[in-house]
Amino acid sequence: MNEVAFEIVTPGVLKIVPEVKGPFEIEFDGTKYFRFMDYFYIQKENLDELLPVEVSNLCRARAKYPSLISPVNKEVREIFERLAHKICPTSLLEIGAGIHPVFSKAAPEAMRYVLSDADSEVVKHHVNLKTDCYLFSEKHCQVPLEDNNFEMVIAVFVLHFPFHKSQLVEIYKRLKNTGIVIANVYRRSSTSRELLINEMRCAGFKIKRVSDPKKLCAEHEYWILGKQDAQIEFCASRLLELIS
Ligand SMILES: C[S@@+](CC[C@H](N)C(=O)[O-])C[C@H]1O[C@@H](n2cnc3c(N)ncnc32)[C@H](O)[C@@H]1O
Structure with a gap:
């Protein structure tokens, strides 16, 4: 060294x-x-x-x-892409898309794919490419779309960063009653995970944690959030088909 x-x-x-x-x-x-x-x-x-x-x-x-960027990043994004194909939402919001969103090529035609990120440079990048992308941060968290809009919301390698109450409230509002949110989590202490889960529950979400049997990163989990247990279980079983 x-x-x-x-x-x-x-x-x-x-x-x-x-x-x-x-x-x-x-x-x-x-x-x-x-x-x-x-x-x-x-x-x-x-x-x-x-x-x-x-x-x-x-x-x-x-x-x-x-x-x-570790190949694990691509592997996890591919898992999310395959999961979205299995769930087949008509509308999907990606949070913290960065410059490599999950659907890097075309998203399925029948799906409305909307990107968002807390970084205005990322948003500018996508808007310049004529892609639907909105600023979504603690202070600017209003997605200018109807309520109860999204069937699926994903966040890949985002939840190790601070995630804010205002954002959780907004996601809850934009999510359909039958919608689901799925995110991966790593590099957060168990206390910090509990605190975030608590905030998610306060925002109204039900939550299921699925540990990654592939252990793609240290203490890697998938968190599935929704308004109805049945949808969460459905998503968890589709996910397990991909990762078991
Ligand atoms: C590690 S990058 C991951 C990017 C992409 N999802 C991927 O897997 O390659 C994290 C992205 O999330 C964004 N981000 C971080 N915290 C966020 C938050 N609280 N809300 C929305 N986006 C956030 C960052 O600006 C960055 O673009």
Whole structure:
């Protein structure tokens, strides 16, 4: 490790040079940094404590180096894509789509596919490509669409970041009575998972946690949220067909 150096990629985010998995913790210019995704370093150990600007800086840094994104990311996105094909919603909202949404090519014609993200640059990117995409963050969380609209909502590699009460309330409002929300969760302590689950229940959701039998990431789970147990169980059984 004597040969390694660090470069600043975005404010507060470093990348190790050369691209080898670095130590868990380092010191740079007198400040402590913690590893994220093998090659990046940020000043907080717990991702669910990042401020919105810190989340954007980290995600923008990661997006600058597509070759450093783990194949697990693609694998999980493919699971979500296959799940959406099985569930066949007529409308699907993706939260935290980043620049690699789950349906990277065309979504099924019969499905209204809407993207959203907390980062205005991501939104701009999709809007420039003429894709339906809205800002969806703690402060700007109104999706300008009808209530009870979405049959499915997905969030892939988003829930390790702070997720806000206002966003949960908005998703509940936009979700059809028979709709489901599914997200994967990793890199959150068990206390922080419990706190988030509690907020989800306060927003009105019923929740089922499914541990990943494939263990694609450390303590990786899928959370299925909805308004009706039957829909949640249906989604869980379709998911288990894919991951067991
Ligand atoms: C790690 S990237 C994942 C992007 C994409 N889903 C994927 O799997 O490649 C996380 C994305 O979620 C967005 N994000 C983070 N926190 C969010 C939140 N609370 N609400 C909506 N989007 C959020 C970030 O801006 C970023 O684009």
